[in-house]
Amino acid sequence: MIEFRGVSKHYSRDIGLDQATFAIDRGDFVFLVGSTGSGKSTVMRLLIKEIEPTEGTIRVAGRDLSQVIRKRIPFYRRNLGVVFQDFKLLPSRTVYENVAYALQVTGGTRREIRAKVPDILRLTGLSTKLHNYPDQLSGGEQQRVSIARAFVNHPPLLLADEPTGNLDPETSIDIMRLLYRINRTGTTVLVATHDQAMVDKMRRRVLELSRGRIVRDEATGLYARDETTREFAQRMRAPSTRPPGLDVDLVPDEEL
Amino acid sequence: MRIMFFVREATRAMRRNAAPTFAALATVLVTTLVVGVFIPAVEVTNDAANTVRSRLIVDVYMKGSATRSDEARVHRELIAIAHVRSVQFESKAQAYSQQSKQNPAAYQLLGTNPLPDTYHVFPDNAGNVLAIHAALSPNGGVIDPAIQSVSNKKGYTKRALDLTSAVKWGGLAFALLLTIASILLIANTIRLSLYARRREVEVMKLVGATDWFIRWPFVIEGVIVGAAGGVLAIAVLGLAKVALLDPLFSGWSLVSEIRTIAFPALIAVMIVASVAVSALGSGLSLRRFLRV
Numbered sequence: 439m440i441e442f443r444g445v446s447k448h449y450s451r452d453i454g455l456d457q458a459t460f461a462i463d464r465g466d467f468v469f470l471v472g473s474t475g476s477g478k479s480t481v482m483r484l485l486i487k488e489i490e491p492t493e494g495t496i497r498v499a500g501r502d503l504s505q506v507i508r509k510r511i512p513f514y515r516r517n518l519g520v521v522f523q524d525f526k527l528l529p530s531r532t533v534y535e536n537v538a539y540a541l542q543v544t545g546g547t548r549r550e551i552r553a554k555v556p557d558i559l560r561l562t563g564l565s566t567k568l569h570n571y572p573d574q575l576s577g578g579e580q581q582r583v584s585i586a587r588a589f590v591n592h593p594p595l596l597l598a599d600e601p602t603g604n605l606d607p608e609t610s611i612d613i614m615r616l617l618y619r620i621n622r623t624g625t626t627v628l629v630a631t632h633d634q635a636m637v638d639k640m641r642r643r644v645l646e647l648s649r650g651r652i653v654r655d656e657a658t659g660l661y662a663r664d665e666t667t668r669e670f671a672q673r674m675r676a677p678s679t680r681p682p683g684l685d686v687d688l689v690p691d692e693e694l
Numbered sequence: 695m696r697i698m699f700f701v702r703e704a705t706r707a708m709r710r711n712a713a714p715t716f717a718a719l720a721t722v723l724v725t726t727l728v729v730g731v732f733i734p735a736v737e738v739t740n741d742a743a744n745t746v747r748s749r750l751i752v753d754v755y756m757k758g759s760a761t762r763s764d765e766a767r768v769h770r771e772l773i774a775i776a777h778v779r780s781v782q783f784e785s786k787a788q789a790y791s792q793q794s795k796q797n798p799a800a801y802q803l804l805g806t807n808p809l810p811d812t813y814h815v816f817p818d819n820a821g822n823v824l825a826i827h828a829a830l831s832p833n834g835g836v837i838d839p840a841i842q843s844v845s846n847k848k849g850y851t852k853r854a855l856d857l858t859s860a861v862k863w864g865g866l867a868f869a870l871l872l873t874i875a876s877i878l879l880i881a882n883t884i885r886l887s888l889y890a891r892r893r894e895v896e897v898m899k900l901v902g903a904t905d906w907f908i909r910w911p912f913v914i915e916g917v918i919v920g921a922a923g924g925v926l927a928i929a930v931l932g933l934a935k936v937a938l939l940d941p942l943f944s945g946w947s948l949v950s951e952i953r954t955i956a957f958p959a960l961i962a963v964m965i966v967a968s969v970a971v972s973a974l975g976s977g978l979s980l981r982r983f984l985r986v
Contacts, residue, residue, distance in 0.1 A: 486900065515902035526897045530710040542699065543903040587901065 439464045439595060439626045440485070445494030446650075447480050454480035456650035457494070462628060462643075464594070467621045469637045470630040472647035478630040481647070482599045485628075486520055487511050499594060516544050519588030519625075523600035525580045527572040533559065533583050534568045540587045554590055562586040562616060578609035582616060589620055596620060598629045602636065610636060611674045619667045639674050703911035704918060707891075714887030715919060718972065721883045722923025723930075725876035726968045730931045732872055733960060736865040743858035747820035750854060752827050753845035754813040764840035765811070771838055772815055775829050777822035782814040810842055821859075823851050881975040884916065888976070892983045905984050909977055916976030917969055924968035928961050 440462040447454040455477045462468050470478050483489045484496055487503055496503045499517065506514045527536050537558060538551045546554075559565055562582040572580055581601060588596055598617060602610035614629075614636065621627045631637065637644055646654035665673075708715045754772065756765065765783070772781045784792075789809040794801035815830070817823050830837060831844045888895075898908045935957065 488900075512899070512902045512904040512907075515900065518902075520900055526893075526900065528894055528897055530706070530894070539898070540901050543898070543901055543907060 439466070439499060440628065441495075441497040442481075443495050443497075445484065445491045445496055447477075447484065447489065448492045453650045455484070455491070455647075458647075458650070458652050459494075460645055460652055460655055462626060464626055465621075465624055467618065467627045467640075467642045468629070469640065469642055469644045470628060470647065471632060471634065471637055471644055473632060475649075476647040477650040478632075478647055479599060480650070482520075482597055482628075482630055485597055486515060486518060512543075516591060517593050517595065519585075519591070519593040519596040521581070521584050521588050521596070521598040521601045523603035525572070525577075525584045527580060527583055527587075529572055532569045532571055533564055533575070536572070536583055537587045537590050540590050544591065558586045558590045561589075561619075576609075577605050578612060581605060581609075581613050585613070585616055585620070589625070592623075592625070594625060596625050596627045598627070600631055601629060602631065602633055611671060614640065614674065615667055615671045618670050622667070636674075700910040700914055704914040707911060707915055708918070711887060711890070714883075714890060715915075718880070718883045718887060718919050719923050719926075721880055722920055722968050722972055723926050725879055726924050726927035726964050727930055729872060729876060729967070730927055730960060730964050732869065733963070736869055739861050739865055743861045746854055746858050750820045750823045750851050751817070752815040752823060752830060754815060754830060755842045755845070756811040756813070757840055757842045758810065760811065760840040764838075768813065768838050768840055772813055772830075775815075775826060777818050777826055778815055779818040780816045782816070784812045784814060786811050821855060823855070824848065827851070877971055877975075880971050881979060884972065884975045885979045888912070888979050888983060895980070895983045899984065908984065909980055912976040912980050913973050916973035920969035920972030921965065923972070924965040927968070928964055931960075931964075932957075 440460075442458050442460050445458045446456055458477070458481070470481060472478050480489070484491055484503075485498065487506060490504070501514075503514075528539060531539065534555055537555045538546075541551045541554060556565070556568075559568065562585060564579065564582055564586065567575060567579060567583075572583065575583065581604075585598075585601075596617070601617070602613050605613060610633065617627055617629065618640075643657040644654060645652060646656075754768070756768065760768070769781060769783070772778060786807055786809045789812060790801070790807040793809065815826060817826055827844065827848060836842075836844065895908055
C-alpha cells in the first residue's frame with residue numbers, strides 16, 4: 439500500500455527524513471513512533487503530498503507520488519483519510535456539515551450525503567451531536583468527527599498524525615478502538631504517535647524513527663488478527679502487561 | 695446544482711463572518727461613492743477646459759483692397775499650413791451684422807463698417823494654435839501682401855493652453871490615484887477577511903477540495919458584496935442628485951449647458967467596477983492561502 443524507497447527530506451536547516459525505506463501492506467495497522475522532531479510528521483506530510491521529498495521515491499497504492507502533478511493533488515488526497523492532532527474541523531460548520539463537506543468536495547450528490555453521513559456518524563457514536571458546532575464538543579468528540587470525515591469516503595488508506603495527542607487516556611482508547619474498527623473493514627491505517635504505552639498495548643507493527651532514520655521495524659505477532667473491538671478495548675484498558683522482550687528487541691542502528 | 699451549492703456556501707460564509715463582510719461592504723460603498731462623485735466632477739472640468747480650448751483660433755484680417763483672386767490665393771495658402779483643420783471666411787458684411795447684433799448702440803454710432811474681411815483658421819488641435827500663428831506671421835510680418843494682419847492673442851492663448859492642459863492632466867492623475875487607492879483599499883479589506891479564514895481554506899485543501907471548489911464561494915461572495923456596495927452607493931448618489939443637484943441646476947441658465955456623463959452610464963460603470971474589483975480581489979487574494 440505504501441512504499442518508501444530511500445526517501446530523504448532536507449529542510450533548509452535540518453534533516454526531516456534520512457534514507458527511509460519501508461513498506462506497508464494493504465490492510466495493515468502500523469504505528470510510527472519516535473520523539474518530537476524524529477520525522478513522523480515529515481512522513482505524514484510527504485504522504486499527503488503537502489511537501490516533496492528531496493530524494494527517493496514514494497509509492498502509494500502503486501502510484502509514484504512524484505508523478506502526481508500539482509493540479510491532481512486534490513484528487514489524490516480523496517483516496518486518503520487524514521486525521522490530525524488538532525482535529526482541523528471547519529469551525530463554522532456543524533458536525534453533520536463537516537462530514538458532509540468531504541463528500542461535497544468529491545461531487546457527492548445530496549442523496550448520497552443524506553445516506554452516508556448519518557451512517558458514519560452512527561459508527562463513530564455522534565448521532566446525538568449532529569447539529570453541534572465543533573466548539574461545543576469535547577476533544578474526544580471532535581476527534582471522532584474528524585475520523586468520521588476522514589472515513590466517510592471509505593478511503594483505502596487512513597493516516598492519523600498524533601490522533602490522541604490532545605486527549606486523556608480513556609478517550610484515547612476510544613479513538614484507537616475506532617481506528618481499529620476502521621482497520622478491520624480492510625482499510626490500511628498508519629498512526630503516528632509518541633504514546634509509547636498505547637503502542638505497547640496495541641501490539642501492532644511498529645516503525646520507530648529517530649532523527650529522520652528508521653531505527654526499528656518490528657512486527658510483533660502477539661495479537662490475534664480477528665480480535666473483536668470489544669476484546670480489543672478490554673485489553674487496552676487492562677493494566678499494562680507488557681509483552682516480554684518488546685523493548686529489548688530494538689533493532690540496533692549500525693550508524694548510531 | 696453546483697452553482698446553488700456555491701451560492702449557499704457564500705451566503706453561509708457571509709452570515710458567519712458578519713463583521714468582516716460588513717467592513718468589506720462599507721469599503722466598497724465608500725470608494726464607489728467617491729469614484730461616483732469624482733467621475734462627473736472630472737467630466738465637468740474637462741468639458742470646461744475643452745470649451746476654452748475650442749475657442750482658441752487664429753484670425754487673419756484681409757486688406758480692404760484685396761480682390762477675389764487675392765482671397766482665393768490666401769485661402770489656398772492658409773489651408774496649406776500644417777495643423778490647419780479648416781478655414782472659415784467671414785465677409786465684412788457678415789461680421790458687421792454679427793457684431794452690431796451684440797452691440798447695436800455702438801455700431802449705430804459708427805455709421806460705416808470698420809470691420810475687415812476675416813479668415814478664421816481652426817487648428818486640428820488646440821495645442822497647435824501657436825505654431826499656426828508663428829507660420830502666419832514670420833518675424834512679425836505677413837505671408838501674403840493681401841493680408842492686413844494676424845490676430846495677436848499670443849499671451850492669452852498660451853495661458854489658456856497651459857491652464858487647460860494642467861486641469862486635464864491633473865484630473866486624470868487624480869482619477870488614476872483614486873482608482874488605485876480604491877482597488878488597494880478593497881483588496882486589503884478582503885485580504886483581512888480571508889486571513890481570518892485561512893485555516894478553513896487549509897482544511898478544505900487537506901480534505902481534497904480543488905482550488906476552484908474553494909475559490910468559487912469566495913468569488914461569489916465578492917460579487918454579492920460588490921453588487922450590494924455598488925447599489926447602495928448608487929442609491930446615495932441618486933438621492934443626492936435628485937435632492938441637491940437637480941433643483942440647483944434647473945432654471946439656472948449660467949451653467950445650464952454643463953455636459954457630463956449620463957446618469958445611467960455612470961451607474962453601469964460604478965456597478966461593474968465595484969463587482970469586478972471585489973470579485974477579482976477575493977479570487978486573487980485567496981491564491982496565497984491555497985498553497986497547501
